[in-house]
Amino acid sequence: MFVMILNTNTGHSLSCYECTGSCANQTVKTCPSGSSQCLSTTTVTQVGDTNTKVKIKGCASACQSGSLNIGTAKTTVSCCNTDQCNLQDAPDPVPNGKKCYSCDGKSCSNTLNCSGTEDRCVKATVTSGGHVVKGCASKSICDLAHVPGFKNVSCCEGNLCNGAQSVSQSFLFLCCSLLSYFLLH
Known part of the structure; x- marks a missing residue:
């Protein structure tokens, strides 16, 4: 049956x-x-x-x-x-000890205490307005293909890794590169 x-x-x-x-x-x-x-x-x-x-x-x-x-x-x-x-x-979330730079409208050199799962520093551009923002983000947010409201999102690991290089650091790197070029050629 x-x-x-x-x-x-x-x-x-x-x-x-x-x-x-x-x-x-x-x-x-x-x-x-x-x-x-x-x-x-x-x-x-x-x-x-x-x-x-x-x-x-x-x-x-x-x-x-x-x-x-x-x-x-x-x-x-x-x-x-x-x-x-x-x-x-x-x-x-509670603070986790990580620190990243953040912006306040006048400067992007403020230090922000990250919390919870925020294990990355982030730098992005706001879609409407086009101004740069910096802060803390979870890896899961950084892994998204698109973060609503933001473009040009870049994340990094390490305390304060989302800061801009100073002019003196860039100039020093340029000088060392040129010096190496002339010494090796």
């Missing part, structure tokens, strides 16, 4: 918490087709003495956990792939 079993389950739709702002009121949303992860982001911006914290939770088709800190703004992203796994806010 031949028995056929039909699978009537057409697939499970992921459900995630959804909110924007303070996230005091979170609702559960069934994610659209193609969404395979839930995300939770926390962005803290500082203008003068004023800190503003904005949280976003929802469904995502692609999500990468990590952190990007450019001094005046820090975004932490947490991704997960089970129903309603984004109930908790993205973590507020």
Whole structure:
């Protein structure tokens, strides 16, 4: 006797918490087709003495956990792939001892303390406005092919590795190169 079993389950739709702002009121949303992860982001911006914290939770088709800190703004992203796994806010990481340069509008020689998984220094150009930003980033953020809002993203390892070479260092390198050329030819 031949028995056929039909699978009537057409697939499970992921459900995630959804909110924007303070996230005091979170609702559960069934994610659209193609969404395979839930995300939770926390962005803290500082203008003068004023800190503003904005949280976003929802469904995502692609999500990468990590952190990007450019001094005046820090975004932490947490991704997960089970129903309603984004109930908790993205973590507020603790300092990890790494230091990178950051910009404040006047100078890009400020020192920034990195935290959590921020294990790289970053230098990028803001897509709108074209000004340079520097700061700390997680390897996972640096590995992205495209970081939304930024272009010309470059990351490096080592404390303060995202600083510009000084003119004297560049001049010294040029002089040594020329001297080597004349001595060896």
